[in-house]
Amino acid sequence: MLKTSLTFVGIAFIAVVLADLEVSTQHPWLEMGRMVEGVFTPELSVIWEFKASLLNTAIFALCGTFLGVILGIGLAFFFQFLPVRLFCAFIRAIHEIFWAFIFLPIVGLNSICGVLAIAIPYAGIFAKVYAEIIQESDQQPLEGIPKDTHRLSRFFYGVLPVIYADTKHYTAYRFECALRSSAILGFIGLPTLGYHLETFFKEGMYSEVAALLIVFYFLIASLKYWLKPRLVPVYVVLAFALLSREISLSWENVARFFTYEILPWPMRRQGIHDGTYTVSFVLIPVLEWVKAIWLDEAWEGIWKTIVLTQIVLVGTGLFSLFVFPFACRHFAGKVTNRIWHYLLIIVRTTPEYILAYIFLTLWGPSMLPAVWAILLHNGAILAFLSSNNADLVQLRIDAPFKRIDRYFYEILPRVYGQFLAFLFYRWEVMMRESAILGILGIYTLGFYIHSAISDDQIDKAMLLILFTAILNMGIDSISQVVRRRLKISTKLSIAS
Amino acid sequence: MDSDTPSCLFSLDKENISYQDTTILKNVTLEINQGEKVGLIGPSGAGKTTLLRTLYQRVSEQSAFVHQHYALVPQLSVFHNVYVGRLDRNTTSQNLINLVYPREQVRQEIFPILDSLGIKEKSFVRVGELSGGEMQRVAVARAIYRQESILLADEPVSSIDPHQAGAVLELINQVAETVVMSLHAVELALKYAERIIGLHNGEIQFDLSAEEVTPVILKELYQQS
Numbered sequence: 001m002l003k004t005s006l007t008f009v010g011i012a013f014i015a016v017v018l019a020d021l022e023v024s025t026q027h028p029w030l031e032m033g034r035m036v037e038g039v040f041t042p043e044l045s046v047i048w049e050f051k052a053s054l055l056n057t058a059i060f061a062l063c064g065t066f067l068g069v070i071l072g073i074g075l076a077f078f079f080q081f082l083p084v085r086l087f088c089a090f091i092r093a094i095h096e097i098f099w100a101f102i103f104l105p106i107v108g109l110n111s112i113c114g115v116l117a118i119a120i121p122y123a124g125i126f127a128k129v130y131a132e133i134i135q136e137s138d139q140q141p142l143e144g145i146p147k148d149t150h151r152l153s154r155f156f157y158g159v160l161p162v163i164y165a166d167t168k169h170y171t172a173y174r175f176e177c178a179l180r181s182s183a184i185l186g187f188i189g190l191p192t193l194g195y196h197l198e199t200f201f202k203e204g205m206y207s208e209v210a211a212l213l214i215v216f217y218f219l220i221a222s223l224k225y226w227l228k229p230r231l232v233p234v235y236v237v238l239a240f241a242l243l244s245r246e247i248s249l250s251w252e253n254v255a256r257f258f259t260y261e262i263l264p265w266p267m268r269r270q271g272i273h274d275g276t277y278t279v280s281f282v283l284i285p286v287l288e289w290v291k292a293i294w295l296d297e298a299w300e301g302i303w304k305t306i307v308l309t310q311i312v313l314v315g316t317g318l319f320s321l322f323v324f325p326f327a328c329r330h331f332a333g334k335v336t337n338r339i340w341h342y343l344l345i346i347v348r349t350t351p352e353y354i355l356a357y358i359f360l361t362l363w364g365p366s367m368l369p370a371v372w373a374i375l376l377h378n379g380a381i382l383a384f385l386s387s388n389n390a391d392l393v394q395l396r397i398d399a400p401f402k403r404i405d406r407y408f409y410e411i412l413p414r415v416y417g418q419f420l421a422f423l424f425y426r427w428e429v430m431m432r433e434s435a436i437l438g439i440l441g442i443y444t445l446g447f448y449i450h451s452a453i454s455d456d457q458i459d460k461a462m463l464l465i466l467f468t469a470i471l472n473m474g475i476d477s478i479s480q481v482v483r484r485r486l487k488i489s490t491k492l493s494i495a496s
Numbered sequence: 497m498d499s500d501t502p503s504c505l506f507s508l509d510k511e512n513i514s515y516q517d518t519t520i521l522k523n524v525t526l527e528i529n530q531g532e533k534v535g536l537i538g539p540s541g542a543g544k545t546t547l548l549r550t551l552y553q554r555v556s557e558q559s560a561f562v563h564q565h566y567a568l569v570p571q572l573s574v575f576h577n578v579y580v581g582r583l584d585r586n587t588t589s590q591n592l593i594n595l596v597y598p599r600e601q602v603r604q605e606i607f608p609i610l611d612s613l614g615i616k617e618k619s620f621v622r623v624g625e626l627s628g629g630e631m632q633r634v635a636v637a638r639a640i641y642r643q644e645s646i647l648l649a650d651e652p653v654s655s656i657d658p659h660q661a662g663a664v665l666e667l668i669n670q671v672a673e674t675v676v677m678s679l680h681a682v683e684l685a686l687k688y689a690e691r692i693i694g695l696h697n698g699e700i701q702f703d704l705s706a707e708e709v710t711p712v713i714l715k716e717l718y719q720q721s
Contacts, residue, residue, distance in 0.1 A: 141568060
């Protein structure tokens with residue numbers, strides 16, 4: 001485990017040398033001062049003014065999660081088949097924002113786009129996690145069920161009751177993620193919270209930003225009070241009823257998208273030049289087109305995405321190892337613990353896209369904002385988890401008195417395996433985020449995808465998204481291999 | 497079938513059986529007839545569970561099984577766990593409706609069984625909240641609810657108080673025509689089974705009627721290495 005850890009630290013060190021991490025703004029501290037001022041003077045009146053975007057954020061998240069759960073359950077039943085597993089890996093390898101880019105030209109910038117952008121990747125995630133929960137669940141109850149029982153009865157009596165609690169918790173957690181996804185979809189123009197946040201950030205109206213973020217935190221913090229299983233059907237029905245119907249979905253458009261617009265440019269070139277819009281099947285020019293995109297953009301984008309991901313992976317690890325003791329009962333008093341707990345929750349609740357926006361405003365475009373945004377978001381999740389796990393450890397009464405000894409000899413060895421497993425589990429997530437943050441101006445894959453979309457080059461955008469998805473699936477499998485080889489699991493196992 | 501001579505339900509002829517690579521039954525020859533009450537005894541690891549599971553595989557259509565580790569669904573109520581015993585006889589829609597709203601008829605079938613096992617007041621308590629002894633009663637209740645003529649039970653009273661265990665075994669003997677059960681407590685086996693099979697190291701050591709089993713035979717069974 002140590003060797004693997006050090007190898008990754010070494011890779012990250014090289015990546016830091018290669019990465020562009022400079023601060024390019026003239027007065028970062030001045031801007032910081034204005035932001036802090038904004039936090040303490042939130043302009044709460046905007047909350048009422050922009051209530052529609054708040055409602056939309058919740059509605060998209062609800063509808064998206066609901067559809068994701070339904071599709072995910074369906075897929076989970078066939079998860080033993082390799083094509084289904086690959087399909088799920090593929091759809092979850094594409095970030096919500098990229099999915100929105102895909103649906104944008106098909107259905108337009110509307111609620112369907114927002115809901116599908118959440119539902120599809122989430123379906124892939126739910127399918128995988130539900131299938132894993134079923135696989136790892138207690139099998140003994142099934143033995144008591146008569147052999148000839150119908151599959152459905154067997155499921156409802158022998159499987160569902162056993163997995164219910166785990167799936168419920170995971171789905172609730174995912175709904176929280178969906179609220180974040182929904183909020184940041186506004187940054188690309190959908191009518192959610194991010195739409196106004198972007199405007200306010202650009203105008204430097206930090207009191208307004210603060211007010212909207214406060215409502216967002218409140219929304220997430222209050223989940224446990226209003227998100228009751230019994231009430232979920234009511235919310236879902238309401239959400240679908242309130243979902244904006246102002247959509248002009250033309251099947252012609254949909255068909256045109258799939259049969260024409262996503263085709264590589266060389267296949268359409270001839271038809272566009274002579275005005276017939278016919279499609280010509282030309283293999284060599286298409287391959288050359290792919291090669292040109294690969295050399296000009298994809299290669300650079302992939303390289304930058306990997307560099308950023310590797311820095312962030314190790315950065316997240318170091319950050320959480322350093323921070324979690326402050327939130328752990330074995331190292332600090334109750335008050336410190338509480339403060340750090342809440343700090344971590346706030347940081348974790350803030351979507352990384354918004355964190356990146358804040359740092360971008362402070363430091364100007366370079367990898368630095370992206371590094372800190374992804375690192376803080378993931379680091380907060382990981383530190384929170386590790387401190388909770390460390391709290392479960394019962395220290396012997398003659399445990400080392402010095403905190404540093406206690407950390408390295410008693411606590412860290414016990415939590416490190418699960419910590420590492422979880423870190424590698426999030427590797428793929430970090431890569432997805434690294435790619436996305438290219439939209440904010442660093443040359444990761446998202447930058448090139450965003451430019452292609454802006455230039456209306458849908459074929460190129462699709463090819464680049466495909467590359468991104470393959471890269472992600474690759475990282476996902478490497479991560480699985482590493483975890484299996486180290487024999488570590490995200491499942492908790494702490495001996496006191 | 498001839499009604500005078502009891503028909504043979506199981507017959508093993510010099511069979512070697514392995515189960516999950518653990519215990520192996522060696523050269524087992526055995527016949528069990530309809531209406532017999534058989535007790536399997538022997539030290540741990542002798543092959544009692546393997547023998548019971550083997551018998552179950554041969555006649556699973558006509559028999560109910562009481563698992564040593566109960567095999568209950570901890571998240572479901574006592575009532576629903578007992579209902580599981582007949583899942584294969586009801587339609588899927590009946591089963592699903594029963595999860596939400598049990599029909600009166602089903603209640604009338606299940607409550608008396610729970611009553612006779614002394615757990616009726618726990619009917620709608622989740623099984624996960626019960627004590628080990630109570631869980632075991634639920635496992636027995638489920639097997640009884642299946643209403644089969646053959647009942648195979650693997651240590652059905654291991655967690656039940658000795659002075660209450662007898663009543664449970666009595667009940668098992670009443671409801672099923674043919675009973676094969678493994679029992680840790682030899683006194684119970686001798687009292688509630690008519691035929692005793694002593695197993696050791698995967699082999700049948702003796703196969704006698706309960707009256708024929710003497711302390712010497714038992715001492716031999718448990719003390720040899």
